[in-house]
Amino acid sequence: MLKTSDQPVTITTIKHANAKVMSPSTAIRxxxxxxxxxxxxxxxxxxxxxxRGAYVAILGANGAGKSTLLKILATLLPASTGQLELFGMPxxxxxxxxxxxxxxxxxxxxxxxxxxxxENLIFFARLYDHAAPVQRVDELLQYVGLHxxxxxxxxxxxxxxxxxxxIARALVHDPDLLLADEPFTGLDAPSCKLxxxxxxxxxxAGKTIxxxxxxxxxxxxxxxxxxxxxxxxxxxxxxxxxxxxxxxLEGIST
Amino acid sequence: xxxxxxxxxFWSVTLALFVASVAMLFLYTPIExxxxxxxxxxxxxxxxxxxxxxxCFVVFIASIGYLWQRKMWWDDLAFAAGKVAVLYCSVVLLxxxxxxxxxxxxxxxxxxxxTFSLVLWLLFVVYLMIRPSIDSPQRRAMIxxxxxxxxxxxxxxxxxxxxLLPDIHPAxxxxxxxxxxxxxxxxxxxxxxxxxxxxAGYLLNRQIRTESQRNQNMVFExxxxxxxxxxxxxx
Amino acid sequence: MNRTLRQIxxxxxxxxxIEARGRQTIGLVIVLGILIIVVLGMGLGAGRPVSGFxxxxxxWVTYLFGGVLCFEKTMAVERFDDALAGLLIAPIDRxxxxxxxxxxxxxxxxxxxxxVTPVAMTLFRFDLSEHPLxxxxxxxxxxxxFTAVGTxxxxxxxxxxLQGGLLAMLVFPLSLPVVIMSTQLMxxxxxxxxxxTSTDVATLCAFDMIFLIVSWLVFELVLEP
Numbered sequence: 001m002l003k004t005s006d007q008p009v010t011i012t013t014i015k016h017a018n019a020k021v022m023s024p025s026t027a028i029r030x031x032x033x034x035x036x037x038x039x040x041x042x043x044x045x046x047x048x049x050x051x052r053g054a055y056v057a058i059l060g061a062n063g064a065g066k067s068t069l070l071k072i073l074a075t076l077l078p079a080s081t082g083q084l085e086l087f088g089m090p091x092x093x094x095x096x097x098x099x100x101x102x103x104x105x106x107x108x109x110x111x112x113x114x115x116x117x118x119e120n121l122i123f124f125a126r127l128y129d130h131a132a133p134v135q136r137v138d139e140l141l142q143y144v145g146l147h148x149x150x151x152x153x154x155x156x157x158x159x160x161x162x163x164x165x166x167i168a169r170a171l172v173h174d175p176d177l178l179l180a181d182e183p184f185t186g187l188d189a190p191s192c193k194l195x196x197x198x199x200x201x202x203x204x205a206g207k208t209i210x211x212x213x214x215x216x217x218x219x220x221x222x223x224x225x226x227x228x229x230x231x232x233x234x235x236x237x238x239x240x241x242x243x244x245x246x247x248x249l250e251g252i253s254t
Numbered sequence: 255x256x257x258x259x260x261x262x263x264f265w266s267v268t269l270a271l272f273v274a275s276v277a278m279l280f281l282y283t284p285i286e287x288x289x290x291x292x293x294x295x296x297x298x299x300x301x302x303x304x305x306x307x308x309x310c311f312v313v314f315i316a317s318i319g320y321l322w323q324r325k326m327w328w329d330d331l332a333f334a335a336g337k338v339a340v341l342y343c344s345v346v347l348l349x350x351x352x353x354x355x356x357x358x359x360x361x362x363x364x365x366x367x368x369t370f371s372l373v374l375w376l377l378f379v380v381y382l383m384i385r386p387s388i389d390s391p392q393r394r395a396m397i398x399x400x401x402x403x404x405x406x407x408x409x410x411x412x413x414x415x416x417x418l419l420p421d422i423h424p425a426x427x428x429x430x431x432x433x434x435x436x437x438x439x440x441x442x443x444x445x446x447x448x449x450x451x452x453x454a455g456y457l458l459n460r461q462i463r464t465e466s467q468r469n470q471n472m473v474f475e476x477x478x479x480x481x482x483x484x485x486x487x488x489x
Numbered sequence: 490m491n492r493t494l495r496q497i498x499x500x501x502x503x504x505x506x507i508e509a510r511g512r513q514t515i516g517l518v519i520v521l522g523i524l525i526i527v528v529l530g531m532g533l534g535a536g537r538p539v540s541g542f543x544x545x546x547x548x549w550v551t552y553l554f555g556g557v558l559c560f561e562k563t564m565a566v567e568r569f570d571d572a573l574a575g576l577l578i579a580p581i582d583r584x585x586x587x588x589x590x591x592x593x594x595x596x597x598x599x600x601x602x603x604x605v606t607p608v609a610m611t612l613f614r615f616d617l618s619e620h621p622l623x624x625x626x627x628x629x630x631x632x633x634x635f636t637a638v639g640t641x642x643x644x645x646x647x648x649x650x651l652q653g654g655l656l657a658m659l660v661f662p663l664s665l666p667v668v669i670m671s672t673q674l675m676x677x678x679x680x681x682x683x684x685x686t687s688t689d690v691a692t693l694c695a696f697d698m699i700f701l702i703v704s705w706l707v708f709e710l711v712l713e714p
Contacts, residue, residue: 036324037324037392038324038325038326038391038392038395039325039326039467074578075578076574076577076578076713077713096580096581096582097580099578099579099580100580102578104574104575104578106571106574108570108571108574109570109571110570110571110572110574110575111570111572111575112503112507112566112569112570112572113569113570114507114510114511114566115503115506115507115510119506123499123503124575124579126499127496127499127576127579127580127581128579128580129492129580153510169575321707321710369669373662373665373666373669376662376665377662377663377665380658380659380662383658384655384658384659387655388655393645396645396710396711396713397642397645397646397659397711400641400642400645400707400710400711401642401659401663403703403707404638404641404663404700404703405662405663407699407700407703408663408665408666411666411667411670411692411696412665412666412669414666414670414692415665415666415667415669415670415673416669418669418670418673418674418677419669419673
């Protein structure tokens with residue numbers, strides 16, 4: 001049983017619409033992926049394949065290209081070179097279609113502070129053409145345990161609560177791919193624990209999760225597989241059981 | 255070494271042409287009847303005005319180039335062209351005002367042509383002024399490029415809008431053949447000067463850019479300096 | 490098509506709801522507009538009737554300053570807490586975001602104009618009754634072009650930290666042709682009694698169309714996170 005500072009939360013079951021059109025067994029396939037921004041090479045010739053339902057952590061020093069990689073995976077930035085396929089579809093021609101199957105959690109909440117949690121979530125549910133936005137949002141607010149604060153403006157909520165609503169926002173369209181960009185930054189221990197549980201729960205429900213993180217031990221604990229970037233190149237790509245925190249730290253810093 | 259010779263050669267030719275044009279202006283070209291000697295300013299005014307448009311056009315093309323390829327040298331080129339445009343436009347504005355003083359007796363009238371030069375000058379002065387207030391080089395290049403494109407598209411509308419102003423300007427001045435020849439000769443040094451300034455400004459911008467990038471101590475590896483830019487090949 | 494319109498509607502509804510919550514923008518620009526009119530009124534000699542030419546100039550000053558504030562505010566809503574990223578990863582076209590911001594800005598400026606124009610008319614004893622239609626057409630076309638440019642640059646500027654005054658610096662010179670055009674047309678209509686020709690209206694329309702199209706094309710690049 002988890003406890004947060006304000007309210008006990010049970011992770012209840014949540015319905016998953018499994019009848020998605022996109023069903024290949026590979027969630028992400030990157031071939032020779034590279035990114036140049038102006039005169040700088042941020043990412044160099046990345047090759048990796050992420051199967052559906054995997055939980056992968058991306059580690060690296062500041063400026064190693066983690067966030068840029070995540071933005072490319074989220075279809076927010078185009079890659080300069082190479083090919084990227086999500087769910088067997090090349091990103092270049094299917095951007096809008098693929099976006100409806102991607103959820104993003106950042107270190108910012110991406111919510112409108114003057115609107116309430118419910119208004120925010122209903123807005124995004126409508127934006128994703130959800131058939132029954134009101135029920136879906138009710139369900140999600142129960143899921144993240146914030147039903148009692150649903151009608152307060154988001155700006156009155158604590159950082160931990162904000163991040164829970166941010167997760168609900170990312171799940172509003174029930175995406176198969178969840179991208180998280182340092183979601184634990186600035187959270188207190190209980191909120192952090194709850195967020196971990198929510199991510200693990202989503203993983204158990206069959207979602208593919210890509211987590212950019214800077215806490216090595218936490219990542220080893222959470223993820224099944226670790227990708228380490230250094231100066232825009234992949235230097236480690238292994239199942240987390242084969243790795244130790246010290247060796248990763250060494251790889252990052254040398 | 256060879257390149258240096260070329261540069262010196264270029265500037266010597268430009269200077270020589272300037273001297274020749276000035277000599278021609280005072281020794282050969284006849285004095286216009288109604289305006290008197292002040293009319294001679296016209297031979298400077300027209301070629302500079304046309305070169306101003308060309309410089310604005312370079313800003314436009316370089317801005318499109320930057321948005322298309324996202325290479326910083328396009329931004330450096332656009333910035334250099336912007337400086338030339340503002341410099342030349344200032345001269346156009348000043349010579350226009352001198353003309354106006356002698357023709358209509360006041361330094362400023364809201365005549366279509368003067369207003370047009372003033373608005374054009376404002377458009378491109380702002381282009382130069384906004385740049386230092388944007389910190390990130392990427393954002394600066396991007397905002398400047400969008401501005402450069404919109405500003406150039408603005409020019410025909412500025413022209414159409416000032417045509418609505420009441421006009422006291424003579425539509426056109428009949429030129430004697432000798433006068434026409436002088437105008438043509440004046441085009442040469444002025445265009446060469448614009449090119450020289452553009453190239454010098456561009457190289458200066460490139461140099462500042464590489465220095466600031468080196469100082470940034472970036473974690474990323476720099477892209478190979480391979481891509482020799484068209485301007486450098488020319489140089 | 491239907492879907493696009495629905496999305497635009499959804500985004501506008503969201504913006505207006507945020508605006509209704511705080512009423513920070515519309516109240517601010519209306520008060521600013523009235524302040525500008527009072528300051529100009531003192532300078533130009535209050536009580537004397539002003540021609541249509543003067544009227545449009547004075548109104549343009551309020552629209553320009555109020556408009557730039559509107560553009561800044563409506564985009565600031567998106568920049569706070571990275572809300573814009575939430576829109577960018579949603580399956581909607583970038584043009585939808587531009588269109589919705591443009592319409593929200595237009596609605597705000599119309600709100601401003603509806604209050605400020607009658608106030609100015611009363612304070613200055615404007616007489617627009619001779620050619621109200623010409624006044625309406627020219628001003629609304631002018632404001633549309635100004636808003637098209639302003640909306641584009643609001644997206645470009647608000648992601649840089651130093652934005653105080655920068656947006657005004659970018660938008661004012663680019664809007665000059667439309668300002669000159671509308672004030673000159675008003676001078677012709679009200680002082681010389683020359684009726685508005687279809688060429689004049691077409692030029693203003695062309696300005697609006699070209700800037701709408703260019704902004705729509707470039708907006709995607711400007712929005713990059």
